[in-house]
Amino acid sequence: MPAPANRVVVDPHSLRRLITAMADLRETAQAQARLLSAHVDATRIAGDTPARLRAAHAWADQDITMLRRRLALAEAADPGTTGPLPPAALRGVPDLYDTAEQARAAGRSLADRLLRPDPDRRDRSRLADLAAALSGRAADPDFVTGFYDRLGPSALAGLLHQVLGAREPGAARHGEEIIGRTLASYSRLRRLDASWLGRFNSRRRDDQVETSLLGPLLRHGRFASALLARLGELLFGTGDGSLRDVGLQAGPGGPAARGAAGIRGAGGAGDAGGDRLSREAFGSALLRAIAADPELAPTFSTRHLPQLLHASRAQSADVPAGLRPAGGWRAPELETARTELVAAAGGAEARLARPGAARQFVAQLVDVVAGAGPSEVSPRMRAAYGEVLHAWRDDLYAAVVSPLPPDPAALDAPGLGREPRQWAALLRESLRGGASAPLLAADAVAVGAGIDQRAWEQTRGYNGPGAAHYPASPRALAYHQANEVTTFFGTALSETAERVLREHATRQEEHRLRTAVMIDILAEVAKSIDFTSVVRTLTNAARGLTVEIVEDRVRRATAHLPTAGSQAVLADLRAGLRAIPGWQSRYRASVADMWRHRDGDPLRPVVVQLPGGGTRHYTGDPRADGFVTGPANDFTGPGGEPMDVARMNREQRTAYAAWLASPAIVANNDRLPAVLTAPPADVVPGWAPGWARSAPAGKVPPG
Amino acid sequence: MTGPGAPTGEAARPNRHREAVEAALAAATDGRVRLADAFHRLFAVADEGGWQGRAASDWRRQAEQARTATLGTVDAFADACRRSLAGQPEWVPADDPRARHPGPALPAGGR
Structure with missing residues (x-):
C-alpha cells in the first residue's frame, strides 16, 4: 500500500527484520566474493565478478547503517513502548540526513544561530524558525542531541524566557510544546545531572535552578526518570544541598526586556487556576510527570510518603486556616497532583513495571496509615487510597483469609506481610471519602466469589x-x-x-x-x-x-x-x-x-x-500429598507434627499453608x-x- | 584413469585447469543460489510494508539494481566457465602446461 507523498511509515518490528535480512545478504556477498575471487585466480578467467560482489557487500553495509538510523528514529518516536512497536508515522523530514553525524551537525547549526548575539531581541523570525526546525526533527535523536549539546542549559533558560514570554499566547504554547517534547528526548539521551541543572538559569550561575521554567514543559514529553527524581528531591528539599531552587528569576541576565513579571503574564490564556510559571505550577507538573512514570513513581513515593500525607492532612479543616502551611511541596495547590502520585505509585502500571518497588510502597502506605490512626486527609487522597486498594485487592484479602500469621518481612508474600487490622485501617480511611466505597464493595464481593x-x-x-x-x-x-x-x-x-x-x-x-x-x-x-x-x-x-x-x-x-x-x-x-x-x-x-x-x-x-x-x-499426609517435597519445605518437626510457625522459613510456610487448606x-x-x-x-x-x-x-x- | 575416453598413452595426464574451471562453475552455481535466496528474503521482508515512503522507494530501486548486478555478474562468470570448459579436453599430454596446473581453488572457508 503506497504511503502518501512526503510521509514515511515505519514499523520498527518489520524494520528490524529488514536489517537482519540485509545483514544476511551482506555476509553472503562477502563470502561469495572471497570464494569466487579464489576461483577466478585459479582459472584465470577474466571478469569483474569479485569486484561486483564486493560492491554489493559495500552497498549492503552502508544501507544497514542507514536503516539502523531510521529504526532509532522510529523508536524515538515512541520511546515508552517495549516489545513490538506499532507503526510510527514520521513526517518526511528525518530523510534529510543519511547519517547520525549529519543530523547532529544540523542540530548544532540551529543552536549556533540562536546563540548569535541579538542585543535588540527583535529577531522574531528566529524564534519562529526555531520552532519550525525543531518541530520537524523532534523525533530525530541525533538532531536533538546536537541542538541541546551546543545550546547548553544557561542559553536554554534564556531561550525559555523568550519563548514563554512571547506576546502571542499561541506562539508561546507552540514553542513550549516543541521544546518540551525535544527536551524530554534529550533528557533520555543525555544525563542531565546536578552540574547541568545548576547551570539551568538565566544568570549564568552554576548552583541555581530556574525550576519554574520547566513547569510548562513537563507535560509535553516523557522526561528521564533520573532528571524527574533529581527535581523531586529539589522540590522536597531532600537533595544534597548543592543546588538552589530559585523558581523564576528576573532582572539583569534574566528576561531583560520584560522581567519575570512580564513572562508570568504572557501565554497563560486557557490555563485556568492562575500562574503557570509559579512554583506551585511547577510542583504540580513535576509530581504529575513522576506519577506518569511507572518506573519512578513507586520508589519516589515510598521515599516521600510521609511528606505527601502530611501535606494532605495539613490542609484539613481540623488545622486552623492561619496555621496551614503554604508553599513548596506543602502547598494546597499541589494536593491533586499529590493524590495522583499516590494512586499511580500503588497502581496497576507501577505494579507491572516495578513489582518489588510497588509492593514496598503499598506496604509502607498500609503501615503509615494504620500507624497514624484516623486522620483528616483530603477526599481526593481517600480516593487515591481506594485506587490502591482496588489494584491490590487480592493482597488485601489474602491477608484476611490466610491461616498463617503475617510475616512482616515477607513483602513478596500474598498480603505483603501486613496484618488484617492494618489493611482495615487503610480501607476505613478510603471508605470515609465515599467515592471509592462502591468499587471497594464490589471488590470484596468479587474476591469472595x-x-x-x-x-x-x-x-x-x-x-x-x-x-x-x-x-x-x-x-x-x-x-x-x-x-x-x-x-x-x-x-x-x-x-x-x-x-x-x-x-x-x-x-x-x-x-x-x-x-x-x-x-x-x-x-x-x-x-x-x-x-x-x-x-x-x-x-x-x-x-x-x-x-x-x-x-x-x-x-x-x-x-x-x-x-x-x-x-x-x-x-x-x-x-x-x-x-x-x-x-x-x-x-x-x-x-x-x-x-x-x-x-x-x-x-x-x-x-x-x-x-x-x-x-x-x-x-x-504432607509428603504423600506432595506438599513436603524435601528438606527445604519440610515443616514437620519431631513426631511428624508441624513445628512452630514462627520458626518456619519461607518455603516451609508456603507448604504448611497449602497443606492446611x-x-x-x-x-x-x-x-x-x-x-x-x-x-x-x-x-x-x-x-x-x-x-x-x-x-x-x-x-x-x-x- | 579408467573413465570413458581415458587416453591409453603413458604421456596423457588429467587436465588440471579443466578441473579448476569445473570447480569454479560449481561454486558459481551454488553461490548464485545463495545470493538469490538472500535477495529473495530481503524483498519478502520489504514487501510487508513496514517501511514506506520516498526513501523506501529509492532504496527498493537501488536494491533491485544491486540484485540484477550481483546475480548478473555471477551468471557471467558461470557462462565464462562453461565456454572455457567447451574448448578443453579432459586429458592433455604430460608436457602440456594444463597438466601442471595447481587445480581447483581450495575452499576459502566461506560459503
Whole structure:
C-alpha cells in the first residue's frame, strides 16, 4: 500500500527484520566474493565478478547503517513502548540526513544561530524558525542531541524566557510544546545531572535552578526518570544541598526586556487556576510527570510518603486556616497532583513495571496509615487510597483469609506481610471519602466469589457416587474464608459509618453537611452489596462515584438532611456482621490436634477430579500429598507434627499453608464447625448429606 | 584413469585447469543460489510494508539494481566457465602446461 507523498511509515518490528535480512545478504556477498575471487585466480578467467560482489557487500553495509538510523528514529518516536512497536508515522523530514553525524551537525547549526548575539531581541523570525526546525526533527535523536549539546542549559533558560514570554499566547504554547517534547528526548539521551541543572538559569550561575521554567514543559514529553527524581528531591528539599531552587528569576541576565513579571503574564490564556510559571505550577507538573512514570513513581513515593500525607492532612479543616502551611511541596495547590502520585505509585502500571518497588510502597502506605490512626486527609487522597486498594485487592484479602500469621518481612508474600487490622485501617480511611466505597464493595464481593469458585474447582466431584462421609466438607475452609472477606469489608464499612455518625453529632454545622452526605453514601453502599453477585452489587451501587460527585452532593445538601433512615441501614449492617477474631490460630491448633491423633483416628482420603481428566487422591499426609517435597519445605518437626510457625522459613510456610487448606485436612477436621463458629450451611454438625449417609461405614473410595 | 575416453598413452595426464574451471562453475552455481535466496528474503521482508515512503522507494530501486548486478555478474562468470570448459579436453599430454596446473581453488572457508 503506497504511503502518501512526503510521509514515511515505519514499523520498527518489520524494520528490524529488514536489517537482519540485509545483514544476511551482506555476509553472503562477502563470502561469495572471497570464494569466487579464489576461483577466478585459479582459472584465470577474466571478469569483474569479485569486484561486483564486493560492491554489493559495500552497498549492503552502508544501507544497514542507514536503516539502523531510521529504526532509532522510529523508536524515538515512541520511546515508552517495549516489545513490538506499532507503526510510527514520521513526517518526511528525518530523510534529510543519511547519517547520525549529519543530523547532529544540523542540530548544532540551529543552536549556533540562536546563540548569535541579538542585543535588540527583535529577531522574531528566529524564534519562529526555531520552532519550525525543531518541530520537524523532534523525533530525530541525533538532531536533538546536537541542538541541546551546543545550546547548553544557561542559553536554554534564556531561550525559555523568550519563548514563554512571547506576546502571542499561541506562539508561546507552540514553542513550549516543541521544546518540551525535544527536551524530554534529550533528557533520555543525555544525563542531565546536578552540574547541568545548576547551570539551568538565566544568570549564568552554576548552583541555581530556574525550576519554574520547566513547569510548562513537563507535560509535553516523557522526561528521564533520573532528571524527574533529581527535581523531586529539589522540590522536597531532600537533595544534597548543592543546588538552589530559585523558581523564576528576573532582572539583569534574566528576561531583560520584560522581567519575570512580564513572562508570568504572557501565554497563560486557557490555563485556568492562575500562574503557570509559579512554583506551585511547577510542583504540580513535576509530581504529575513522576506519577506518569511507572518506573519512578513507586520508589519516589515510598521515599516521600510521609511528606505527601502530611501535606494532605495539613490542609484539613481540623488545622486552623492561619496555621496551614503554604508553599513548596506543602502547598494546597499541589494536593491533586499529590493524590495522583499516590494512586499511580500503588497502581496497576507501577505494579507491572516495578513489582518489588510497588509492593514496598503499598506496604509502607498500609503501615503509615494504620500507624497514624484516623486522620483528616483530603477526599481526593481517600480516593487515591481506594485506587490502591482496588489494584491490590487480592493482597488485601489474602491477608484476611490466610491461616498463617503475617510475616512482616515477607513483602513478596500474598498480603505483603501486613496484618488484617492494618489493611482495615487503610480501607476505613478510603471508605470515609465515599467515592471509592462502591468499587471497594464490589471488590470484596468479587474476591469472595473467586474463593468460592476456586474451592469448587479444586474439589470437584469429591462427593460423587461411592464417596465416603467426611466430618466436614473439603470446601468448608474456603466457605469460611469467603465469609471472612465479606465480614471484613462489612465491618470496615460499619465502623467507618459509626465514626462518621459520631462526627455528625459533634461537628459544627458546615461539617455536618459533609458527614450527613457521607452517611447517606455509606448506607447506599451497604444496601447495594449482594454477596452472591458482583454484577448486581455494581448495578445496585452508584457506579462511577467520583470525588466530584460526592463534593457536589455535599454542596447541594440542605442543612437538615435527614440521616435517621441511613443510620438504621448501617445499624442493621453492624448487627448482621460477626467478626471472629483469632480463627486462624484456632484452626491451626485443630489441624495439629487431628494430625497428632492420626494413628488412632486415621484420616479418610479425599478423591477429587482433575480438570484435565483423572483423579487426585488426598491422604492428609504432607509428603504423600506432595506438599513436603524435601528438606527445604519440610515443616514437620519431631513426631511428624508441624513445628512452630514462627520458626518456619519461607518455603516451609508456603507448604504448611497449602497443606492446611488441602482437601483431606479440611475434610477430616471434625472440629472445623466449632473452630470457625460460622459454618457453611451444608456442614452443620450432626448432619450428613444423602450420599454420605448411604455410604457403608469405613469404606474408603477407590483411587 | 579408467573413465570413458581415458587416453591409453603413458604421456596423457588429467587436465588440471579443466578441473579448476569445473570447480569454479560449481561454486558459481551454488553461490548464485545463495545470493538469490538472500535477495529473495530481503524483498519478502520489504514487501510487508513496514517501511514506506520516498526513501523506501529509492532504496527498493537501488536494491533491485544491486540484485540484477550481483546475480548478473555471477551468471557471467558461470557462462565464462562453461565456454572455457567447451574448448578443453579432459586429458592433455604430460608436457602440456594444463597438466601442471595447481587445480581447483581450495575452499576459502566461506560459503
